[in-house]
Amino acid sequence: MVDAARSDLRAYAVLAWMWIRVSLTYRTSFAIMTIGQFLITGLDFVAILVMFSNVDSLGGFSLAEIAFLYGGSALCLGCADLVLGNIERLGQRIRMGTFDVMLVRPVSAYIQMCADQFALRRLGRITQAGVVFAWAIVALDIDWTWARVAMIPYLVVFGTVIFLALFTIGAAVQFWTSDASELANAFTYGGSTLAEYPMTIYPLEAVKALTFVLPLTFVNWYPSLFILDKPDPLGLPSAVQFAAPVAAAVLSLAAATCWRAGIRRYRSTGS
Amino acid sequence: MSVIEVQGVSRSFVVRRKVGWLGRERETVHAVRDLHFGVERGEMVGYIGPNGAGKSTTIKMLTGILVPTSGRLTVAGMVPSTQRTALARRIGVVFGQRTTLWWDLPLRDSFDLLRRIYRIPDARYRANMATFTELLDLAEILDTPVRQLSLGQRMRGDIAAALLHDPEVVYLDEPTIGLDVISKSSLRDFLRETNRERGVTILLTTHDLVDIEQLCSRVMVIDKGSLVFDGSLDGLHALGDARRTLVVDLVEPGEPIRSLGADTVKVEGPRQWLTFAADTSAAPLVADIARRYQVADLSILEPSIEDVIKQMYTRTPREG
Numbered sequence A: 001m002v003d004a005a006r007s008d009l010r011a012y013a014v015l016a017w018m019w020i021r022v023s024l025t026y027r028t029s030f031a032i033m034t035i036g037q038f039l040i041t042g043l044d045f046v047a048i049l050v051m052f053s054n055v056d057s058l059g060g061f062s063l064a065e066i067a068f069l070y071g072g073s074a075l076c077l078g079c080a081d082l083v084l085g086n087i088e089r090l091g092q093r094i095r096m097g098t099f100d101v102m103l104v105r106p107v108s109a110y111i112q113m114c115a116d117q118f119a120l121r122r123l124g125r126i127t128q129a130g131v132v133f134a135w136a137i138v139a140l141d142i143d144w145t146w147a148r149v150a151m152i153p154y155l156v157v158f159g160t161v162i163f164l165a166l167f168t169i170g171a172a173v174q175f176w177t178s179d180a181s182e183l184a185n186a187f188t189y190g191g192s193t194l195a196e197y198p199m200t201i202y203p204l205e206a207v208k209a210l211t212f213v214l215p216l217t218f219v220n221w222y223p224s225l226f227i228l229d230k231p232d233p234l235g236l237p238s239a240v241q242f243a244a245p246v247a248a249a250v251l252s253l254a255a256a257t258c259w260r261a262g263i264r265r266y267r268s269t270g271s
Numbered sequence B: 001m002s003v004i005e006v007q008g009v010s011r012s013f014v015v016r017r018k019v020g021w022l023g024r025e026r027e028t029v030h031a032v033r034d035l036h037f038g039v040e041r042g043e044m045v046g047y048i049g050p051n052g053a054g055k056s057t058t059i060k061m062l063t064g065i066l067v068p069t070s071g072r073l074t075v076a077g078m079v080p081s082t083q084r085t086a087l088a089r090r091i092g093v094v095f096g097q098r099t100t101l102w103w104d105l106p107l108r109d110s111f112d113l114l115r116r117i118y119r120i121p122d123a124r125y126r127a128n129m130a131t132f133t134e135l136l137d138l139a140e141i142l143d144t145p146v147r148q149l150s151l152g153q154r155m156r157g158d159i160a161a162a163l164l165h166d167p168e169v170v171y172l173d174e175p176t177i178g179l180d181v182i183s184k185s186s187l188r189d190f191l192r193e194t195n196r197e198r199g200v201t202i203l204l205t206t207h208d209l210v211d212i213e214q215l216c217s218r219v220m221v222i223d224k225g226s227l228v229f230d231g232s233l234d235g236l237h238a239l240g241d242a243r244r245t246l247v248v249d250l251v252e253p254g255e256p257i258r259s260l261g262a263d264t265v266k267v268e269g270p271r272q273w274l275t276f277a278a279d280t281s282a283a284p285l286v287a288d289i290a291r292r293y294q295v296a297d298l299s300i301l302e303p304s305i306e307d308v309i310k311q312m313y314t315r316t317p318r319e320g
Helices: A002-025 A027-052 A065-094 A099-103 A109-115 A119-139 A146-175 A182-195 A205-215 A220-226 A239-240 A242-269 B055-063 B083-088 B108-115 B120-137 B151-163 B181-198 B207-215 B233-239 B283-292 B306-317
Strands: B005-018 B023-038 B042-049 B068-073 B089-093 B171-173 B201-205 B220-221 B228-234 B243-250 B265-268 B270-276 B297-301
Touching: A002 A027, A002 A109, A002 A119, A002 B108, A027 A065, A027 A119, A065 A099, A065 A109, A065 A119, A065 A146, A065 A182, A065 A220, A099 A109, A099 B306, A119 B068, A146 A220, A146 A242, A182 A205, A205 B083, A220 A239, B023 B055, B023 B220, B023 B228, B042 B055, B042 B181, B042 B207, B055 B068, B055 B089, B055 B171, B055 B201, B089 B151, B089 B297, B108 B151, B120 B151, B151 B181, B181 B207, B201 B207, B220 B233, B220 B243, B220 B306, B228 B233, B233 B306, B243 B283, B283 B297
Parallel strands: B042 B201, B042 B220, B089 B171, B171 B201
Antiparallel strands: B005 B023, B005 B068, B220 B228, B243 B270, B243 B297, B265 B270
16 A cells, blocks of 8 residues: 555656656746746736725735735645646547556556646746745734644645645546536636635625535635634634645545546446 | 466447437447457467457457456456556557557657656666667667657557566557558567567457468457457468469360369450369369360469458358
8 A cells, every 4th residue: 555655656756757857858938838827827816906906905805815815725726736737638538549558557547647748837826826825924914823834834735635636526527528627627727716715705605615515615715714813704613724634635535436436437438 | 377368258338329309228239248268378369350349349358448347357367457557567558549658758758757667677678678679670769759750660669668568468459550561561570579589478459461471370350249260370261161263274265164173263265263172282173174174374372361351251140
């Protein structure tokens, strides 16, 4: 079990490193793509800045507080996107019949799919989100305690895991309908955009759905409530603010189940 | 123990078809039914059949990509459907229609990736690379990205890739498809040598019967999901009761020749075509004709394996 995990990680590193080397052979193109990603994803935040030139707060949150929410969500999405962003091409591979090739290699097909065409240019998105996040942390007048400091890496790690699981579920669905990648994107990229804003601007039913059905509030909303010392509009017990690992574990389990079921289906239908 | 053992393996698919406006009909299609065969270590077996006969389904089950509906099969002592990734280290696969290499990487990098993924020991890797570079003439194309290779070059790369980790069993799914005559011939030389020198067991599907004639001592024919023949090439000829043809050039045009169980099938001036059973000797027939007619020239045409197989497909009853 441990051996298998180690050899999977090793295979991932080998595959990813190869794609990094390929992308670095065309340095100019790599630089342009990375800066492009930085700028394009930055437009999202520019929109928020424009909004705040007209208003002073949104849903009871200041610009710096929203920058914190935005940075947290975008950073987690960016990290997950870097790790397995190309898994969404599964449907395309199935249609072209090239998924079979991954099944005859001595490495799990999941690892191969995650590392396929590993795109380091996605660091552009991560950098942009990181800059906004860092600015928010500096600009905000946070009452720092050790628990609040520890909550920052906690947010990034478990938020990333939640997005990894969502990407995986979105890809696994393509074992059934191979052109579902747009639908999957609505949940991952779309979900991350929802989480960039304070939940106080959404109807309570939507916030409940984002907590108990598609648990995106655990990515950045609940950790932020703790760090920023804000009340929970749902009035849930304060333990919920630390429940990100639970949400991440449940989603990961669901993702693993979906992926396995998908592989099983593929291997029993051949399509 | 045989390196490949297939016992009563069937594979069916449920296909949904649209009927009318909203209705959908489920239909079970038997891609492969009740296959029985074994392949011994070091054998080179040809696996042939028309499109959709079940060749690819069989190969997919032997690699573990596809799980059989019923029956038992083992490759190198392992059950492919449950031990797929472990088995992957001991088998090599070439899909003629699509590459197993990385499209955007130079061939050399693809090989290097495989070395790390399969954890090929350095000494073995160097030795194999040296051998394949020489025999498959790879030196000039090692630094070319796979997408820029011609079909023949890509196939050479693919075959080297499938053999780098010293597999015991190699499946070649239409390895010569789309290749020119020279590429085909050098590829066949390589496969023959690999099979002989390395003792690799090779299962080869093809539409080119010359591949079979030149490479395989044993041939399996599948049609509509069932194995209709498994044996030597000679046996295939006999079974197909194909006939040999004797072409006789008489000095002058004459009546159709009648002789010793041969049928005169065509007369064109002084030239006549006679067919006779493939398993009988031509000598008595030739002697008889030479004695009774004024013969200017004689030649014998062997039945082509293509004719034999065509005959075989048309003879098995069609369904539906």
